[in-house]
Amino acid sequence: MSVHSRKEDHVRIALQEDVRFRRKRTSFDDWEFVYNALPEIDVAEISTQTPFLGTTLKLPLMITGMTGGYPDATRINGDLAEACQDLGIAMGVGSMRACLESAEHRESFTVVKQFSHNVPILANIGAVQAVRWKRAGILDRMVEAAIEMVGASALALHLNPLQELTQPEGEPEYRGVTGAIAWLVEHSPVPVVVKEVGAGISMNVAQRLAGVGVEMIDVAGAGGTSWSAVEIMRHPTPDQVDHLWDVGIPTAEALVQCRGIVPTLIASGGISNGVDIAKAVALGANLAGAARPLLLAHHAGGTAAILQLVRSWELQIRQMMFLSGSGSLEQLRTTENMICLH
């Protein structure tokens, strides 16, 4: 199967099947805001603005990388980019491998440039490809092409060993990845964000990433979309991999493990409302990210449905900020705001 049609498969399965974790949750439910009966603030004063990649986001949120590389992805990425521009939030595109290795369907990525004027776009490549391209001496060329294709302010590199292991055509070959990341940090013309795809980043991994100069990590933890679930559904012998469905570090746990290690931390994986976003910031994230919930909203009602959903999340963020007496996200990001229930 070509990479182009695999990307189409992923979106179809994510839309049609229940690919959430079976038993595992994000663990945000283990945390609660300390109710502040004396907030000394008016709701109208609350600011949800946050600096990110040289711009100011209106909300601490991004749509994390999902798609591109097949015909219908042009419509999806265009709509997502339009929604992000309207909302003043950042956007990642899906893995750009297929369109870097062949010239087909590049418009499914370049389309975001039509809509994004002052919000950051993140290009996306995978760890395994980065190693291959580095060995072939073409990583610099691929990175420059990826950045140019979407007008990227940052390059997201995804770590996905679990997905590579469960994917029927997967390549579970991670030798050399740390060196490729170090090379990227040194040579990429834009900052590098290292992300998982829904199985989480641990303290140890974050420390090793920081050790090679990574300054931005998206923990992309467990509790939302299970990427092994998506691949198990595509597997010819699913019984061999079914026990991997729920593997991963819950997002809130990954966040707590990684905080303080890098200057910019993104919390994604199972973010499904504004309370999760507020809790993520209060636990140390600079911003949160969401993927499948926004793809589902888009499928149900296009750009308007994304705007409606994210505006309801904004209201919830503001409510939690008021009830914890936080006028700004910096104030929200103090651990005294949170108690762990377990």
Ligand SMILES: Cc1cc2nc3c(=O)[nH]c(=O)nc-3n(C[C@H](O)[C@H](O)[C@H](O)COP(=O)(O)O)c2cc1C
């Ligand atoms: C349809 C779909 C395709 C995805 N493709 C990519 C990808 O190409 N590159 C990547 O880094 N992450 C990809 N992801 C992972 C998301 O960025 C995110 O890390 C993960 O889905 C967990 O977030 P969620 O629980 O909000 O969906 C994809 C997610 C979805 C739903």
